[in-house]
Structures are given as C-alpha cells and as structure tokens.
Amino acid sequence: MLRINDLTVGHCPDTPVLRSASMVLPPHGVHAVIGPNGAGKTTLLHTIAGHLRPTAGHIVLDGHDITGIRPTRAARTGIALAPQGRLLWPSLTVHDHLAITRPTTRKQDRGQSWSLDQLLDLFPELAGRLRHRAHQLSGGEQQMLTIARALRLAPRLLLCDEPTEGLAPTAAARIRTALAGLPRYGVTVLIALPQTRFATALAHTVHVMTSGRISPALDPEIDDADVLIRRHLGLTTAQPSSGPRSPMAVAAGHQPPTHSRCPSSRDDS
Amino acid sequence: MSVDTLTDLAAGRILRLQRRARPWAGPSLVAVAVAAVAATPDGYLHATVARMLPLALLAVSVAAVTGHAGLPTLGQVAPYAAGAYTTAHLALTGVTLAPAQLLVAAVAGAATAGLLGALLVRYRGTVVLMLSLAAAELTAITAGQWRTVTGGTDGLAGIPAAHLLPGTPALTADRPLLLYAATITVTATTAAACLLRRWQSLLTAVRDNESRAAASGHPTTGYLWITHTGAGALAGIAGALLIHTHRWITPADVGFGTAALALLAVVIGGPRCLPGAATAAVLVLTVRDVAAAPWPGHAPLLLGGLFVAAVYLLPDGLAALPAHLTTVAARRARPAARHTTPPPADRSPA
Amino acid sequence: MSTGQSVDAVDCVPSRRTHADIDRAHGTGLTATGLRHCYGKLTVLDLDAFAIAPGDRHAVIGPNGAGKSTLLNLLAGTIGPTTGQITLHAQTITRRRSSWRARAGIGRTFQHPTVYPGLTVLDCVRIGGWHHRHNPHHTPHELLNLVGLAGYADEAAGHLTHGHRRMLDLAVALAGQPRILLLDEPAAGLTDTETTQLLDILTSLPGWLAMVIVEHDMTVVTALADWTTVLHHGRRITDGPTAEVRADPTVAALYLGTPETTDAAHQ
Amino acid sequence: TTSADTTAVRIGLLVSLSGTYTAVGEDMQRGFRLYLDTHGGKLGGRTIDLVVADEGDGPATAVPAARKLLERDRVVALTGLVGGATVDKVQPLTTERKIPLVGGNARPAFAAVGGKPRDLTYTWHTSYNSDEPGIAIAEYVKTQVTDGTVYAIGPDYQGGWDELRGFTDTFTRLGGKLANPDGKALFTPFPGTENFLPYLNKAAESNPAAVYTFYAGAASVAFVTQYRKSDLADVPLYAAGFLTEGSVLSAQGTAATGVRNVLNYSPTLANTANQDFVAAWSAAGYPGQPTTYAMASYDAAAVLDRALSTVDGPVTGEKLNAAIGTVGRVVSPRGDWQFHPTLHRPVQRWYLREVRPDGPVLSNVLVQDLTTLPAN
Amino acid sequence: MDTYLIPAVDAITYGLLLAIAAAGLTLALGAGGVLNLAHGTLLAAGGYVAAATSSGTWTSLALAVVAATAVGAAGGAILAAGTAALAGRGHLHQALLTFGVALIGADLLTTIFGPDTRRPQVPAPLDATLTVAGHRYPADRLAVLAVAVVVAVVGYAVLHRTRAGRLVCATVDDRAMVAGIGVNPRTVDATVLIASGALAGLAGALVTPILGVGPGTADTTLLLSLVIVVCGGLGSVPGAVAAAIGVGLVQTVGVITAPAWAPYLLVAAMALSLLTRRIPLPGARR
C-alpha cells in the first residue's frame, strides 16, 4: 500500500527531522508509529499528507510516486489526515465541518463512506453540538470532530495523529472500535501515538520511531507486547531518576511563601 | 567583475557591519545621513527633510502600538492633533519656548491616547482598526468644526516660530530647524526603542497568547494601555514638531490620510522596528513630494508603485533588508534549498 | 444505582466533603458556591459547592464536554461565572481577573497549550515567573531541567512538538509559584515514560500546594489524587476518595465504559 | 522643466492635477497655456519657462510643491492655486521671498494670526472673494421672491461658509427672510454627502419661494439631479455659478435646465475678447466651453504679460510685483476689469446666467448684468 | 408621522444602494478575509465604463451593466493574482498592496476618462419620478432597490447556504486543512476576489446613475463600504444589509433630525455599534 524510502524531511533545510526513514505498510490494516515526543511522528504524517516537502526519498502509494504532492492532490488521491492540535475551522459550525467535507476520490477508490448519522452515532457528544462553532467545543469534542472530518473523506489511507488524546475512556474505546473496523472496507490506517498500550492492542504492525528513524515493523501478536514496550522505553530515555528533583521540594512541608498573599487590587489595572 | 559578485560582496559587507556594530549602527547611520544633508548648502533640501520628520515620528508611535502592542491603529492622529493644536495655541499665546511646547504636547498627546486607549485596548484586530479609523475621522471632523480653536477647515497659519532657549533666535532658518527636528526625532525614537526593548518579551507574550499571559499574573490590557499611552506622548511630540517645522496646520494633516500613510509606513518599515517605520515614512514622503515632482499629477501613481514594490521586495520590511540581502548572497553561494510549506501545526490556534 | 440510569435525571449530588474540610478550605483555600456557567441557554456547569484546601490533590473527571475545563476556567478567572461566588482565603474574588488571581497564587495549565510561539522556551518560563524574579530557588533553567526541556532553552516555543509544549506550559505555571495549581489534562499526548516523569514532578511538589487535576488517564488520577469529583453535563454525579469513585458502577458505566473497554483502554 | 534660454522667465503654475479638484486644476492649466500658446509662448516679450506642479488635495501636498517651485526652480511668479487652504498656507511663503502670487481661483479671508493682519503686498487674485457671488445675486433674488422666503443650503467647509455668508448677510440686510427654521443656512457634511434627497425634502416642508445654494464638483452633480427629483423640483433654484460650471453641467444634463446662477463670466458674453477666447479654446481642442476657472487663469497670464512688458532688465519678484500694481485695465473675456488698489483683486462685473440649451449643448447663458464688486 | 415617511423610505432605498456598493467588500473582506482597499476603485471603474457605454437606451444600459461587471471581474482577477503571494502575511500587507493598486488604478482612470464627474444616462422611465403619498420619489432608486434585494438574497443563499460559501470561511480559518479535504485554497481565494470585483463593477453601473462618478468616488465608497461590512459583522449578508440600512438611516433621518451633529453621526454610529457589540468579530480572533 504505502512504501517510504529513505525519506529525509525537516522544517528548516539544515536540520532534518526524519533522516533516511523507510517503512512499508501492507494494505488493509491498522498500523501504528510510536515514539517519544519530538521523534518526528507528526512530521512523518504531514509529509505523507503533502503538508511538508521531503528533501530526499520517495513515498509510493499503490505503485504511484506521491513524493512532494500538494495537500489538495493528496486528499484527492485518497489520503486523509486527522491532525494533532485539532486544526478545525473556528468560524464554522460542527455541521458545516461535516457538510463541506465530502469524498473527493473516484467511487472505486474510496474506503468506507460515513454518513452524517453514522458519524453522530460514533460521536454522540457531537449530536447536541451541531449548531455550535468549532471554537465553542470542549477539547475532546474538537478531537472527535477532527477525526469525524477525516473519516468523512472516505479515504483509502487514514492518517491519525494521536487520535485519542484528550478523549474520555468511553469515547476512546469507540474510536478504537471504529478504526479497527476500517480495514474491512479496504482502508489502511496509520496512527501516530506516544504510548504503546493503545498501539499494541489495536495495530497489526507497530513501528518504533526514535530521533528521525523508523524501526522495522513489529507484530504485536508475535512479538511480546512487553518486550516491545521495554524496547521502546529503552530507546527513549535513561531510567527516570528517583528521589525528589523539584526545587520546590526543598520547601516541601514548609508554609507557603507569605510574600505573595493577595496582591492589592491596584496592581491590576 | 560581474554584477552578481558585486551584490554578493555588498551583502557580505553589510552583514559584517551589522554583526559588529549592531546596537548603534542605526542611530549612527541616521546621524551621518542627517549630518550629510545638513552639510549641503541647499536650504530647500534642509526644509524638505525637516518637514518629513513629524510624520516619521508619528510612524514611530504607530509602530509601537501596531507592532509591539499588536493593535493595528489609525488613531494615533488623535494625540498627534492634540499635540499640534496645543503647541499652536501655546505659540499664538506667546509661549514659544520649544522644550516647554514639547513637554506640554507630550502630556496632551499622552492624555488623549490614554482616553482613547481605555476604549481601544479592550478590542483586537479588525475591530481596533475600525475603531481607530473612527477616532481618526472624529479627530479631523472636530478639527474642522471647532472653529474657535482650530481655525475651521482651512486651519491655522502664520504660527510664531519656536525658540530653543530663551534669548536664542527663533527656529526659522532651514538648517537649524533640520538639526533640531532630527535631534528630537532620533532621540525620541531611540528612547522609545530602548524602553520597548526592555518590555519586548512581555508584549510578545501578550500578543502571542493573552490568556496564558494573564494566567501568569500579567495585567495584559494594562500593558497595552501603557504602551498606547506612551506612544500617544510620542505622537504628541510629533504634533509639536509638525507645528515647529510647518508653522501651519489644517484638519487634513490630522485626518485619515495622514493616519493611513503612517500605518502603511509601519508596514513597509517592518514589524516592530521603530527606526524602520521612521525611514519608511521619509521614503514615502520623498516619493510623493520629491521624486514625483517631474510628473505633476502622478504622485499617487508613484506612491502606488512604491507600495506594490514594497510588498513584494520587502516581505519583512525595510528592517530586514540587510538580512535579506545576506540570504540572497548566501543563496548565490550555495545551490538553493527547497522550499517547504510550513506544517499546519505551526499555526497559532483560534 | 443501576448502570442503565439516565444521567440527565441525576440532579446535583451534594458533595460528600465533611464540614471540617469545607471550613478549612474556606479559611485557607479556594471555595466556590452556587457556581453556574451558561452559554446562552446552554448550562455547561452547575455546581453547588467546590472546595480546595491547601495540600488537597483533587481530581475532576468526566466525559468529554462535561464542563471540566469550564470549571478550571472559572476558578482561574479566565471566564466569569453566570452566577455563583468564589472565595480565596475567605475573600470574595468572583469579580477578580485571571491576572490578579494568578498573582494571588492560582496557577494553571491549559488543555491545548501553545505558550508563546514567538519567544524562546527560556523566555516563556521567565515571563511565567515575572512576579517572582528575585526568588533564588526557582531559576528558569532549573524549571526547564525539571520538565526535561533543558536542551530546548533557546528554541522558539512555536517550534516545540505538542508534547513538549505541554511540559513547557507546566514549567511556566510552576514558575508563577502557585499555591493552588489547576492542571488541565497534563498527561494527554505524553509518552509512558514522560507520564511517569510527570507523576514524579507532580508528587515531588511541596505538600502545601493544592492541586486540581482534570485528566482522562486514570493511572495518573489514581496515582495523584486523594479525592475525585465526577462531572457529567456540568453536574456532579458523585465525589469521594479516588478509589471509591473508581469502584462506583455509575462512574464505570458513564465514564470508564464497560469493564472490557476499560481494560482495553487501560490495561 | 523644459530647457530655456538665459532670458527665459520662469513662472510656476501650481494646480491640482490629482485628487478631488483635478477638473478645476486642469481647466486652470488649459487657460494659462491657451494664453501662452496664442501669444507665441511669450509674456511681455520674454520667453516663458512654465513649471507646473501638482497641488494635490490641499496644503499637505501643495506646500512642498510650492517650496520646490520657489526654491528649486526659483520662479519669479507663482500662479494657479485651486484651494483656499492652499492659498492661505502658500501666501506667507511667497510674501517672505517677495515673489508675487497671482492666484487664479480661491481667495480665502486671510485670517489675521497673533493679532497681526496679513501682509498682502505680494498677493494678487484674478478671481474673486468667495462671498462675492452671494453678495452679487442677493438683491436680484430679493426682487424675484418678493415676500417669500429663501432656503439656503451649502457644504460644510470654509468655502461653503463664505459663499453662503455672502448671500444670507446681504439678503437679510435687504429685508429678505430665510426659510431655514433657525434662520441660518443649512450646511451638509463635506465631503461625503452624496444623498441630498432628505435635505431637499426636509427643506420643502418650509415652503420656500426659492432656494439658494453653492456646491461644486461631484456634489453639484448629485445636488442638481436630486433636486429635480425631490419635492422642491418646482421651486426656483438660485446658485453661485460653480454649481453648473464646466464639465459638471454635462453630467447634470437636463436636470440643470433653468438653474439661475451668478458668476463673473459666461461663455456667451458678447465682447470680442470673449469671442476670441472661446474660439481659441475650441481651436485648441479643449472639451466643452471655457469656464471661469480657465478664464481667470487666462487673465492671470494676461496680467503677467502686461506686467512683464513694463519690467526692465532681469526680472525679479519685486520688480514684477511693482509692475503688476500698474497694469491698470485688463481686457478680458469677462469684460474689462482692473485690480482694486488695496484688496489686489478684480473690480469686476457679475452676471446672472441661466442654464439653457445653447445650440445642441446646455450652456450658462447670460441673462443680465447684476452689479460690480467690490463696490468703490 | 408624514415628516418621517419619505425619509424612512429613503433610508431604506439609500441603505440598500449602499448595500450594493458594499457587496463586493462583504465578500472580499467579510468572507474572504482580504482587506481590499481597491474596492472603491473597482466600483469607480465600473461606473466610468457604464458612463461611457450607456446612452439612454435599454440596450445600452444592459450593455453597460455587463461591461462594468466584466471590468470589475478583470480588476478582481488582477488583485487575485497580486494577493496570491501574500497568503498568510496578514491584513496589513494586503492593505499595503491593495492600496497601492487603488492609487495606480485611480491614476489610470483619471488618465483614461478625465477628471470630470460623469453620470451614465439612463432610459427616460428610470429618470422620472413617481408620486408616493403626495411626495415625489425618483424611479431609479426604486429600481436599484429591487436589484439590491435580488443581490442580497442571492448573496445570502450563496454565502450562507451553499458549500462554496462555507469553504470561503474555512479557507480564511485554516487554508492547509481546506487543502486537506481536497479543495485548492488558491482557487477559493481567486474565485472570491473575482466575484467580489464583479460585484463592485456591477455596483458601479447601478450606483453611478444616481450619485455620479468622479475622482472622489473611490474614497467615499470605500469608507462607507468598510463601515457597513465591519458593523455588519464581517461576512454576514443579513448583518451587512442591516448595517447598510442603519447607515442609510443615519444619513437620512439622522442628519435632518440633528443637523448640527451631522458630520459626526456616521462615525459615531459606527464606533457605538463596534463598542457595544457583545460577540467578538471573527476578525478579532487571534
């Protein structure tokens, strides 16, 4: 489905974030990229979706080279991105978000098509908020809308950047079920996650990403999830140091500083 | 030697100069320029440059509000008008001492801007722009209507010249007037730039994320109000300077047209660069009043051309011009790096 | 209570806090009474009483859109309540702005942190500690060290990744030397290691510091909070010691989901 | 600037070539050039190096341009000047440098500043004072309306105030009464008023026997066309002649028919000077009929012509100014006139004109002589 | 009562006349987020073209309307090409560019059409007056009223009820995500500016028979349009129509009721409407 060869990409020319990263995603499955903050997960997803231009390497989707295509073309090729940071359109209502987004690919290239009702079944929290503007939503509701919008494109390749961030456990579970069901419709899903537990429970293959490089695929069914996690942890940081590290801890048990009692109202002009 | 290499050399030279003498490069460059102008025997040149400085100082004040406080404003003409008409009346009633006039004008400007700011700083973006447009229009209308004070729509003329100190000759000769106006402009700009540099990180914080700044205990609107009021004092001084260099005033001088020129000069000058704004104001007036003289009637055309050219050639303003040249030079030296579109995550949220 | 009960039927459940607790909070901490916030006709928060005394570790959980962030915004003064009263040290602060409250010792983090994109990471922390510049114990560098961003001190904050922004937001909040710290989903988007690190930081904070944590990650809630309030549709469903609340079947049905989804999401 | 031989005399023409008053400025330039062209490019036997500068919308652009003419080009006389505010601000500059200012259009009141009256030695105008049209027509209007009242309306700026004051003061002194409810002329915001209907319909409620007004440029087009569509349509309209002067008349079209107005010039005046002037105007290919603006500027050239012919040796501002004081009777398309010895503006006849078809086009046709101003 | 009948009718017709003049800017600034200071110049261009084309017959009037619209659209296309490179650089850079274009355009217009005020000739029936309740009223204004209603209804339907209208808002909010759903944001930008230019040109043809067109037209129109668009809440067609009628009221009933305050009324009304607005404007978003 998706093949990435020696991809090099960065935000400024001199310091690439991904360095010769390669990865192969078999079709019709859920795949996860896990890695610590700053590993480059978001960068990878944005590059596939066309928001960043790689300086070297190739991205091949179903045999077509899509390296460096524009986001518009990427969407029309069947790639949808549910970005991190909920990039919604603040002045549009929830309903508008879902109404203006529609599948842009030819019928036979589409993944599962979601009607408005189906999406509201998936996210009942949004049903009562259809007339609200995006900036009036709670954090979790925004996250739901981001994913609903991506699903609405009926993509062949769905890129989800930390999809469950800020979601309550029940909502997260619903998303998990929905994503797990997508491969049946011929959709390939790529999720970027910082934690391992969601990935190991859901994904068919897991890639570990550290400082701009992507590990070969690991199969959580075969590989022991614990081993995977440990490998992941081992790759990320040294053992967290024990004992109090806070400078505040020095003052622990003492009374609060008295100099910052209520300031006089004069200060606040 | 090819033109390309020459440009490269120049860019490199500028960069090196910039690196070595950055803090005083600006003021000293201006000082040299003013001295060069003053050294010429050409009275017309002196007078012409001197007349541009009030608008330059007004642009500095607008830059402080627009660039640093993040409130795009056309309303600084209100304190400008307050300073100018106050100075005019002081002069007409016999107080011709320049320092006294400057002081009173600064106070009048600050007071006007303080009142106006109390309304403006509660708003952001386009609303501020339109409210300040209303302020500019109201200023000009009042200046036209309040005939006893402002002389009506034809304004005031023949205002007595100022004296630098008691007993010194009146500031009428072109060269002393230029030196005086340049000194005031450069001093005021430098002082404002230094003050703003000290508080720059605070103002950036307020602009970037107001609720975060407030949650860290910063009275954000208070900071904006202080900046607005301080800039008002600067505009008041600019108003006094207008009277000193022109010795007449009409409502059109404190209306929308002046406000728009000052704001556009700020855009050309570069965000948050006070000397850039002043330079751009001088540039704009040079194009309108000097460069366009051989083609009478086509000054707007030239001015329009300047604006369009500035948008494309100076994307980050005059302030970034040296750095811009350097990158051009650097790009010549190395093969061009591929441009990358910024990722959406780069944007600030709604 | 049966798990199938309609939540909308649940009226404001009185807090189970003891009078002694509330009195202590009234004298020395932060209390809110009759707090209500409406957007037009939509009531998003309706709480009869809410109290935090020094040293409290108080979690607020609930489904998305329950009004948790709204509660924090009201306590921090980012928005004003439609009705209700908030007191700090027995002094009414309902009409005080957020900047005043911050200086009075109420610090907070944001659910969607951006900090100040145009400043360097170090400057962000400096701005956060502007009112405590002369305190020798909390240099910005130390705080950056604490949250693991020491290597990024001179980066523009706008270039940080999402997870790093969250840690920076925490550092900025700590720089303000709060006595009451309001945390909005501090662990969202963090790796497991970083979550552990975050717990490390939060548990190492001085004992007198009161904390209100809004969080969906129950491991964090369990590890940190001794008291938990569950909100739904802006109302309190239940509150009590964290372990008890976790075991409550209504909470499980509403918030944690059926047992197997709970397990799947939080092995 | 054109290259000129050493004996060429340099004269500055400062007119609006951009902005709101461009139409007037262009007319003035045409008038001056027409005189030069019909006189072989010479005034007083000397080759003229005419330096044109743009006045723009007012003093902000006009003063730098004037300084350039005075200090860079070192002109010996400055002519043109469309706006009153411009004249007010440029006048001190020319006086200081002892350069005669021969204005061809607005002449403001030259308010005294600091208790000192202005020194007008070097200030001349071939036009009129802004209040003179009103003074000239007031008596005629009084006889026409007999016992009726007149509604006065004009634009809210110095020019409008002066024009209306001339009429209302004289009219009330003659025993006339204004129809305006408060007995004072109504002023409409300027610029910016383009919808006059509400004002006109409101004025109709006071049942005036006539309306007196002054507008110029775009506002006059809107005023006249809307007047004919308002409740006042059948009430006689009297005006300062600028209301229907020049190109605005063709934009107003038939709506302007019947407007009676007062001015110091009409293209239908029967004197030979005017017939030559109108013929030269058409021959030069200029559009329409000549206007008072063009005529006044043409006369400014005539004044300079006569004055220069009496100057001996190199021309200086002082010598030229003294010569202007002695030009005496000027033969002009408006009829002969001469400078008032102290006021330095023409003592001239004022005419009543009416907009009527004159051949295929509408024209301000001469009806009768009114009076000579300034009196004595 | 009767005193205010005709002014009230006039307030509405004049307000809708202004609504037409502001329609292009409502689209460009309100919906498309481009601070287009060349709007007045485009309208003036349309007016001049109409004045040059229209000769008093119905055919020539129709031709004038078409020609003016085409010229406006062409101007919009130039602006679209010019502002394409400025995406993401903020309102002030757009203002700088469009102001420059406006100055250049104004100079070209006076060079081509001369500095005189012009007025297109309309067919005689439109130039006549009707008698309403014993008062005369110009027929051309009533005709414009009808057109204004059509423009407003169509504008409302397109901007607030179609996908295209919402895409325009979405593009202002976040271009990258619009691209992410397969719509090219540049196409949206260009369409908005061309349509806005066409509307300005059309307005020129409709408004100038009543108000005339000259060198000052561009500035006056721009200012009034800005007031209407911003007071109307940026991008809301009903808001803009309401604001236009409000301006119409101020400029008719207001100025004759309080003539002494006439110069201040418009600006003061605008400032008040902004100061008392509870909901922050979309433009105020950061």
Ligand SMILES: Nc1ncnc2c1ncn2[C@@H]1O[C@H](COP(=O)(O)OP(=O)(O)OP(=O)(O)O)[C@@H](O)[C@H]1O
């Ligand atoms: N706009 C930007 N400009 C410059 N550098 C950036 C920018 N955005 C991200 N980076 C840098 O790129 C690197 C990778 O960032 P990326 O967002 O891909 O990480 P991530 O794995 O998604 O992290 P997280 O889990 O925190 O979201 C980081 O070191 C970051 O500092």
Ligand SMILES: Nc1ncnc2c1ncn2[C@@H]1O[C@H](COP(=O)(O)OP(=O)(O)OP(=O)(O)O)[C@@H](O)[C@H]1O
């Ligand atoms: N400005 C607003 N206008 C209208 N409704 C709003 C506004 N802000 C928030 N809301 C609504 O208030 C409700 C509570 O929002 P809040 O942000 O407090 O939820 P939350 O509990 O923090 O949820 P999450 O876990 O998803 O962050 C939400 O349903 C949201 O839609």
Ligand SMILES: [Mg+2]
């Ligand atoms: Mg990321």
Ligand SMILES: [Mg+2]
């Ligand atoms: Mg929340």
